[in-house]
Amino acid sequence: MTNLVSCKVLIVGAGPGGYVAAIRAGQLGLDTVIVEGDRAGGTCLIRGCIPSKALIHAASRFEEINAHTGDGKLGILVPQPAQLDMPKLIDWKDSIVARLSSGVEALLKKNKVKQIKGWANFSDAKNCTVDTAEGVVSIKAEHVILATGSTATELPFLPYSENVISSTQALDQNELPNHLVVIGAGYIGLEMGIAYRKLGAKVTFIEGMDSIVPLFDKELTKPVTTWLKKHNVDIEYSARAQSVVDHGTGEGATLTYTDKKGIEHSIHGDKILVTVGRRPNTQGYGLENMCVDMNGAFVKVDKQCRTAMKNVWAIGDLVGEPMLAHKASAQGEMVAEIISGLKREFNPTVIPAVCFTEPELVGVGITAAEAKLQGTETLVGKFPFAAIGKALAMEAGNDGGFVRITARKDNHVVIGIHAVGAHVAELSNQFATAIEMGARLEDLANTIHVHPTLGEATMEAAMSTLGHAIHM
Known part of the structure; x- marks a missing residue:
């Protein structure tokens, strides 16, 4: 027997866009239902951002411990190399994911959001059915928020198999490959490749750019x-x-590729990791029955995330670049507030981007080259972490890292802050706040920064842009 459910707001997908939209809708008193076939948390929490950062942390800890073998380091001597237990590492990573997923479900419950486990299939814009373990649920909603996210792109000539894997599978390897071949040196490929190198695997990148x-x-x-x-x-x-030729269990795979001269080569790896981007999840939900317009592979929306169909909204990876969890969350919160009657639109000055490589990369706003294309004259200054006391005291100043600031020449308004170095991801929010609030170089230079901290590099970079860095 079909169970009938009606609600004010139906959200499809419990990733960082969907669950944030649901929680905010619940806070605003909207009768809300969220449908998700997997655990709450979506790609970011379950098979992306969080588990990858856990793996990166464990890999860095493993490398750091082994740096103290031999003659030792910092006066600390570890008598023998650390041993790696991949199954236990994966179990620990999974425990972090489980804890956070349970936390999301608890927050949904706390805010009176009804959770339905299964995959939604729409017959029209406001009606869908969900096959659940307890039977079919038919849902009718006044508003629908599509937050179905994205999935790793599979190349037709490199189908996934036992030894040809996606980034999701790379997070669940119970055995360390001797040789990992990574196709694509973008942020996902680099994060995974560097982590596996720290764990002791040989790593080779095949990059198209x-x-x-x-x-x-x-x-x-x-x-x-x-x-x-x-x-x-x-x-x-x-x-x-x-x-690619997959040789089966324990035998790895052989990849054939051409170099920049068009010469063909072959390379064997225990695993071939394919990281060539992500594609929006638009198939299997009945989107073709909802009369939404498309923008290429993505669902077309306006500045309020409205689709072409009245009261149908789309957020996150489904609507295009940048495909970042924090963008999805911001859009989800906004849409819930618009539905409740508040006036909002998605028009951020900047959306920060971070790559958790070694060292880390941060980009907020635009570069001088990008500003030039817009006809804007700029001032640019940078400051190295090698001149920051805290960086040197924590062995983070000798990797070539720096903070670079780009500002308008006419009024000194900061339009871009970029950085590379250990732990610079933790500075990204300061960068975004400065640009979002229209800070000028003088604002950053004259704000007293705590000593000793890595953040002093932001103040010094602003001073450098003005021509008077103190410690350089």
């Missing part, structure tokens, strides 16, 4: 490429993957 992480310029990525070279990580630039 002539540089790593094209989101960041070469001045920023130079410390990362230096780390890769120092750790014997090979990168084949301007290369194109052609085909």
Whole structure:
């Protein structure tokens, strides 16, 4: 027998966009239902941001411990190398994911959001059915928020198999591969490849561009490429993957690719990790029955995340770049507030981007080159972490890292802050706040920063842009 449910707001997908929209809708007193076929948390929490950062942390800890073997380091001597237990590492990572997912479900319950486990299939814009373990549920809603997220792109000539894996599978390997071949040196590939290198695997990148992480310029990525070279990580630039042969259990796979001259090569790896981007989840939900317009592969929305169909909204990865969890969350919160009657639109000055490489990369706002294309004259200054006491005291000042600030020449308004270095991800929110609030160089230079902290580099970079850095 079909169970009938009616609600004010139906949200499809409990990722960082969907669950935030649901919680905010619940706070605002809206009768809300959220449908999710997996655990609450979505790609970011379950098979992306959080588990990857847990793996990166464990890999860094493993590398740090082993740095104290031999003659020791910092006066600390570890008598023998640390041993890696991959199954226990994965279990620990999974425990973090489970804890956070349970926390999200508890928050949904606290805010009186009805949770239905299953996959929604729409017959029209406001009606869908969900096959659940208890039977079919038919849902009729006044408003629908589509938050179905994205999935790793699978190349037709490199189908996933036992030894050809996606980033999701890379987070669940119970055995460390001797040789990991990574197709794509973007942020996902680099984060995974660097983590596996720290754990002891040989890593090779096959990259189609002539540089790593094209989101960041070469001045920023130079410390990362230096780390890769120092750790014997090979990168084949301007290369194109052609085909793969999976040899089965324990035998790895052989990848065929062409180099920048078009010459064909073969490389064998225990695992071939494919990280060539993500695609929006638009199939299997009946979107074709909802009369929403598309913008290429994405659902087309306006500045309030409205689709072409009245009272149908779309947020997060489903609506296009940047495909970032914090963008989805901001859109989800906004849509819930608009439905409740508040006046909102999605028009952020900046959306910060972070890459958890070694060292970390942060980009907030635009660069001088991008400003020039817009006809804007700029002032640019930077300050190295090598001149920051806290960085040196925590072994974070010798990796080539720095903070770089770009400001308008005419009025000194800051339009971009970029950084590379250990732990710079933790500075990204300060960068975003400064630009979002229209800070000028003088504001950053004259704000007293705590000593000793890594954040002093922001103040010094602003001073440098003005021509009077103190410690350089």
